[in-house]
Amino acid sequence: MQELPVEEMEVEVVIDGETAGARLDAVLAKAHDLLSRSRIKDLILEGAVTIGGKTVDEPNYRVKAGETIVLVAPPPEDSAPKPEAIPLDVLYEDQYLIVVDKPAGMVVHPAPGSPGGTLVNALLHHCGDSLPGINGVKRPGIVHRLDKDTSGVMVVAKTERAMRKLAAQFADHGRTGPLHRAYIAYAWGFTQTATGTVDAPLGRDQHNRLKQAVRRDGREAITHYAVEARFGEEGWDVTRLRCELETGRTHQIRVHMTHIGHPLVADPVYAPGFATKINRLPQEAQEAIRALGRQALHAAELGFEHPATGEEMMFESPLPADLQALDDALAPYDRSLPGRG
Structure with a gap:
C-alpha cells in the first residue's frame, strides 16, 4: 500500500444504482485504497464525511442513489507514539x-x-x-x-x-454487566428535579465540527443525574451533580446538561454565554472558577468486570485540587444547610 500524501486528502463518490444500499464505510473503502476501512470508520465518526453538504457520522449509514459523498482526510499523523517518562497516578x-x-x-x-x-x-x-x-x-x-x-x-x-x-x-454500556461510570459535575442553575434522565441522541454539530449536538439522527445517548448540593444566593446558583452514564458518547454530559439549560461551570465550548455570570459569585468562588481553566467535570467512579478473573472491580478518584477548591468556596452557600433557603 502506497503512503498517504502529506497534504489533506479529499475523496468524492457519487452513488449509482448498483452501490445504493451499501454501508458508507464500505463504499469509501472501495473508492480509495489509500485508507483502510478501520481508518475510514474513525474519520466518519470524527465528522470528516459529508453527504449533500451535511455531516454524516454513522459508518453503517446506507447510501442512496444520487448522493454525493465527500471525505476530507486530515494529513496523516506521525509514526507510532514514543514512550515518555511522564508520571502516572x-x-x-x-x-x-x-x-x-x-x-x-x-x-x-x-x-x-x-x-x-x-x-x-x-x-x-x-x-x-x-x-x-x-x-x-x-x-x-x-x-x-x-x-x-x-x-x-x-x-x-x-x-x-x-x-x-x-x-x-x-x-x-453495562446493560448486561457491571460496567459503572459516575462523574461529579458543577452546573449553572438549579435543576427542576433532584433526579432526572436526559435521553437525547448525539451527533456532530453540523455548524461546528469541534462540538457535539443533540440530533434526531444522532447516536443513542442517556445520562442519569442526581443533585448532591445546591449552592447560591440572590443573583447566582450552582448545582453539584452526580451523573451516571448509560452510554458513553463524546462530550455526553457536557452536551446533555447544556441541552436541559444547565451547562457546566467554566465549560469554554458549551457555556461561553455564562462567562459573565461568574462576576455575580463571591470573590473566592470567582477565583476558583477562573483558576479551573476547564469544564467542572470529574470521572469519580469506574466499575467493571475484570477481563481475566471475572471479579467485579470498583475504583474511585477524589476531587482534584482545583475542583475541591471550587467546592470549598461554594460550601458556605449550600442551600440545603439548616437555616438556608
Missing part, C-alpha cells in the same frame, strides 16, 4: 490491565496538535513491551477516553484478550 495494575487517575489537561492519545505528552506516551514508558500493538499503534490499550480537560479514572488494557473483554463491556 496508578490506582491498580496487574498483568492484564492498568487503572489510572488522569489529570486535567492530559490528552489521552496522540492526535494532530497533540503529538506528545499524552497518556499513551506515559503508558508506553510505564508498561514497556507489554502495551504496543494492542488496539493498534496509535491507541494502544485504550478502551475508553476522557476529554483532555476532564480528570478522573480510566482503565487501559495490557493484553489483546483484556482489550476485547473490556471493549465488549463498554460497547454494551
Whole structure:
C-alpha cells in the first residue's frame, strides 16, 4: 500500500444504482485504497464525511442513489507514539490491565496538535513491551477516553484478550454487566428535579465540527443525574451533580446538561454565554472558577468486570485540587444547610 500524501486528502463518490444500499464505510473503502476501512470508520465518526453538504457520522449509514459523498482526510499523523517518562497516578495494575487517575489537561492519545505528552506516551514508558500493538499503534490499550480537560479514572488494557473483554463491556454500556461510570459535575442553575434522565441522541454539530449536538439522527445517548448540593444566593446558583452514564458518547454530559439549560461551570465550548455570570459569585468562588481553566467535570467512579478473573472491580478518584477548591468556596452557600433557603 502506497503512503498517504502529506497534504489533506479529499475523496468524492457519487452513488449509482448498483452501490445504493451499501454501508458508507464500505463504499469509501472501495473508492480509495489509500485508507483502510478501520481508518475510514474513525474519520466518519470524527465528522470528516459529508453527504449533500451535511455531516454524516454513522459508518453503517446506507447510501442512496444520487448522493454525493465527500471525505476530507486530515494529513496523516506521525509514526507510532514514543514512550515518555511522564508520571502516572496508578490506582491498580496487574498483568492484564492498568487503572489510572488522569489529570486535567492530559490528552489521552496522540492526535494532530497533540503529538506528545499524552497518556499513551506515559503508558508506553510505564508498561514497556507489554502495551504496543494492542488496539493498534496509535491507541494502544485504550478502551475508553476522557476529554483532555476532564480528570478522573480510566482503565487501559495490557493484553489483546483484556482489550476485547473490556471493549465488549463498554460497547454494551453495562446493560448486561457491571460496567459503572459516575462523574461529579458543577452546573449553572438549579435543576427542576433532584433526579432526572436526559435521553437525547448525539451527533456532530453540523455548524461546528469541534462540538457535539443533540440530533434526531444522532447516536443513542442517556445520562442519569442526581443533585448532591445546591449552592447560591440572590443573583447566582450552582448545582453539584452526580451523573451516571448509560452510554458513553463524546462530550455526553457536557452536551446533555447544556441541552436541559444547565451547562457546566467554566465549560469554554458549551457555556461561553455564562462567562459573565461568574462576576455575580463571591470573590473566592470567582477565583476558583477562573483558576479551573476547564469544564467542572470529574470521572469519580469506574466499575467493571475484570477481563481475566471475572471479579467485579470498583475504583474511585477524589476531587482534584482545583475542583475541591471550587467546592470549598461554594460550601458556605449550600442551600440545603439548616437555616438556608
